[in-house]
Amino acid sequence: MTAPVPDRIVDIAIGYMGAKQLFAASRIGLFPALADGPRTAAELAGATGVSPRLARILADAMNALGLLDREHGRYRLAADAQEYLGGRGATDLTPFVQFLNEISYGHWLQFDTAVDSGEPGDLQMDDGRWATFMGGVMRYNALHAAMLARAFDFTPYRSLLDLGGLSPEFALGALRANPDLAVRFVFAPDFTEGVTSAVKSAGFEERVRIEPAETETAAPGGDHDIVLLNHVVHRFAAEQNRAIVANARAAAAPGATLLLLDFFLDDDERQRPIDALHAGEYFVIDGTVVYPEAEVRGWLTEAGWRVREVLALPGSPRVLVAEAI
Secondary structure, three states: OOOOOOHHHHHHHOHHHHHHHHHHHHHHOOOHHHOOOOEEHHHHHHHHOOOHHHHHHHHHHHHHOOOEEEEOOEEEEOHHHHHHOOOOOOOOOHHHHHHHHHHHHHHHOOHHHHHHHOOOOOOOOOHHHHHHHHHHHHHHHHHHHHHHHHHOOOOOOOEEEEEOOOOOHHHHHHHHHOOOOEEEEEOOHHHHHHHHHHHHHHOOHHHEEEOOOOOOOOOOOOOEEEEEEEOOHHHOOHHHHHHHHHHHHHOEEEEEEEEEEEOOEOOOOOOOHHHHHHHHHHHHHHOOOOOEHHHHHHHHHHHOEEEEEEEEOOOOOEEEEEEEO
């Protein structure tokens, strides 16, 4: 028998080193500096304003992690870094990386205290930190929306209800994919300004209705053929979620589709890592919950939804796709 090796343990234990070097590389503009083509460490130093030694350290770290390719001492962006960090792709994740560095990482330093006390960390937010927080979270949601639009076909539908969501980008992606679709946003009142602005910027005012209502009590009714709950479940208690999915069912026509997008804890032999890690992230940030998928399925069944498939989106949550019965 081959003796076990410690690589996996060591890789996990030093993972924060790679994360912090990614944050630093993003902060100094290392990835945009390579958007026009390969450069040496010295050239990267000149472009980013750091020393040649630090440019080499960061470039080599990103090469080791697969985000940069290296040939004859010159570095170039790998395809994923080009698309999501180079500054020219459709979904630039730089604001999300900034959020992880400036907000999330500091909260993880409180994780031991959170584990021992059973209480989330102290956000200690001011206006500047809130701007970083929301900018990062909404950009991460834009990634989720892009992955959903890639994985799910919105073209058969005509009437979408977006109930209590965290971001309008999911429904906007559906509108881009289907010129015959109309969307009804029923979001919490605090989101009205942001939704209105996003809809106007996208040019979809004529195909959209916006109705402010508190998510946990909203009962919009209607006869929609598709209902979207994006990042709703983790923000509410179990009883509130039971009411929300029941109200979603009451607004759906028989046979309508539900897309319930969130992170979930599963019962597979190997838990999907991104969901389990976000369970800790949500707890230490603000105490919100990543629920077991089995529990969420139970709420859906009680409300008259039948899950027909699960979509695992790359770098994003999963989607329970259900049918109104």
